[in-house]
Amino acid sequence: MEERILIVDDDITFALMLRTWLSKRGFGVETASSAAAARTALGAGAFSLVLSDMRLPDEDGIALLQWMAGAGVTAPVIVMTSYAEIQNAVRCMKLGARDYVAKPVNPDELLKKIREALDTPAPKTPAAKPAPRPAKGGPAEALNYIEGRSDAARQLYEHIRLVAPTNMSVLVNGESGTGKEHVAQLVHRESRRAGKPFVAVDCGAIPRELAASEFFGHVKGSFTGALSDKMGAFEAADGGTLFLDEVGNLTYETQVQLLRALQERRIRPVGSNREIPVDIRLVAATNEDLEAAIARGTFRADLYHRINSFTLRMPCLRQMREDIPLYADFFLDQANRELDKRIVGFDPAAAAALAAYEWPGNLRQLRNAVLSATLLAAGEYVTCRDLPEEITGGPAAESPAAPLPLRDRASEEEQIRRALAAAGGNKSQAAKLLGIDRKTLYNKLHLYGIE
Numbered sequence: 001m002e003e004r005i006l007i008v009d010d011d012i013t014f015a016l017m018l019r020t021w022l023s024k025r026g027f028g029v030e031t032a033s034s035a036a037a038a039r040t041a042l043g044a045g046a047f048s049l050v051l052s053d054m055r056l057p058d059e060d061g062i063a064l065l066q067w068m069a070g071a072g073v074t075a076p077v078i079v080m081t082s083y084a085e086i087q088n089a090v091r092c093m094k095l096g097a098r099d100y101v102a103k104p105v106n107p108d109e110l111l112k113k114i115r116e117a118l119d120t121p122a123p124k125t126p127a128a129k130p131a132p133r134p135a136k137g138g139p140a141e142a143l144n145y146i147e148g149r150s151d152a153a154r155q156l157y158e159h160i161r162l163v164a165p166t167n168m169s170v171l172v173n174g175e176s177g178t179g180k181e182h183v184a185q186l187v188h189r190e191s192r193r194a195g196k197p198f199v200a201v202d203c204g205a206i207p208r209e210l211a212a213s214e215f216f217g218h219v220k221g222s223f224t225g226a227l228s229d230k231m232g233a234f235e236a237a238d239g240g241t242l243f244l245d246e247v248g249n250l251t252y253e254t255q256v257q258l259l260r261a262l263q264e265r266r267i268r269p270v271g272s273n274r275e276i277p278v279d280i281r282l283v284a285a286t287n288e289d290l291e292a293a294i295a296r297g298t299f300r301a302d303l304y305h306r307i308n309s310f311t312l313r314m315p316c317l318r319q320m321r322e323d324i325p326l327y328a329d330f331f332l333d334q335a336n337r338e339l340d341k342r343i344v345g346f347d348p349a350a351a352a353a354l355a356a357y358e359w360p361g362n363l364r365q366l367r368n369a370v371l372s373a374t375l376l377a378a379g380e381y382v383t384c385r386d387l388p389e390e391i392t393g394g395p396a397a398e399s400p401a402a403p404l405p406l407r408d409r410a411s412e413e414e415q416i417r418r419a420l421a422a423a424g425g426n427k428s429q430a431a432k433l434l435g436i437d438r439k440t441l442y443n444k445l446h447l448y449g450i451e
């Protein structure tokens with residue numbers, strides 16, 4: 001019998017992604033977007049495990065745990081929580097949660113914890129069922145990205161999920177570093193071709209004279225240097241997805257050849273007279289305005305229409321400002337793992353500098369900035385000193401443009417202490433960082449007894 005997991009999270013996109021990912025690993029998965037829906041689902045069917053977010057729209061994870069204990073639901077619970085809420089996760093563990101994972105979720109870690117929870121019977125469970133091993137895990141790549149929560153990001157992922165299951169050719173259009181290749185892979189993973197190959201060709205990197213061979217293959221001896229038979233990208237992607245990156249860089253001649261192959265659904269390797277039928281779904285990416293290229297006469301209109309049954313427009317990072325902290329935390333987590341460091345977060349000034357910057361290099365630039373800052377950070381937090389100068393506005397400009405919001409009383413004291421530390425004890429500077437005037441800061445210092 002398959003193991004059934006209930007995911008409780010009001011972030012529907014994330015829950016669906018997790019459901020797909022876990023289903024592919026052999027679990028039966030259901031989702032609930034509120035504590036009330038979770039109670040209904042738990043009441044209606046047996047689950048082997050519950051994976052619940054800490055914050056739910058109607059109640060928190062703690063209340064759900066208490067209800068489960070009262071209702072005699074013994075399935076182990078793993079809570080998902082942000083770094084800021086680790087304290088609550090600890091409370092959940094005291095209330096009987098089996099484990100917790102930090103969001104953004106690291107898929108390998110999550111799978112490991114799920115398996116551990118399923119393999120170790122709960123102390124009070126009298127007859128734990130023998131757990132059949134879930135299907136073997138696929139590449140960890142599957143969750144190696146995070147979905148933004150801004151309107152622009154939500155709309156992108158909504159469109160991806162609509163177009164992915166179809167056979168339509170997709171053009172991914174956006175600035176460099178916005179994650180076009182990631183999106184192309186996601187379209188593949190969420191399609192019916194997911195079990196088949198995903199073959200990426202960087203159209204900007206193929207020498208003109210080798211393009212035909214790269215796409216269609218060649219037979220030995222067909223040209224100087226063709227030392228053996230070679231399979232082309234079309235044939236390699238048969239049944240799956242062919243991803244043409246930087247499609248605007250194709251020469252006119254190659255565009256004609258591609259168009260023919262796409263129309264006829266057959267290819268002929270260079271030097272061969274054998275035609276091979278191919279079944280591919282095309283995803284192409286570009287950071288160029290292809291319509292302008294058509295107007296200039298450098299890109300064929302007929303090929304454009306072939307590769308562009310549907311356009312996915314990638315928002316640039318500055319259009320998703322509210323997602324910057326989310327991505328920054330995600331990249332920090334990646335960097336901590338990669339560099340074996342334990343940096344907890346960004347100090348207020350660094351966080352504000354990240355939020356205010358324009359990010360011409362988009363997610364790639366943010367990832368690189370966070371990676372190098374993680375390497376440089378000497379304390380617990382990334383500070384402005386650790387960030388590249390173009391982001392902080394130079395070594396002297398430690399004060400960011402955007403003020404830091406003060407949220408609730410619990411976090412306020414901590415924010416104030418961090419702002420003071422970031423400002424080297426200078427109260428005017430700290431007040432500026434916090435977006436409050438000096439007098440208010442003095443009042444608050446008095447209130448919290450901060451010297």
Ligand SMILES: Nc1ncnc2c1ncn2[C@@H]1O[C@H](COP(=O)(O)OP(=O)(O)OP(=O)(O)O)[C@@H](O)[C@H]1O
Nearest residue numbers: 144145146175176177178179180181182287363364
């Ligand atoms: N949603 C995401 N979550 C986490 N990381 C991401 C996401 N999207 C992109 N990245 C990271 O940003 C970097 C750039 O992504 P990618 O190569 O897909 O961009 P691109 O738009 O194809 O860039 P280019 O046009 O320059 O080829 C990658 O290192 C990737 O890891």
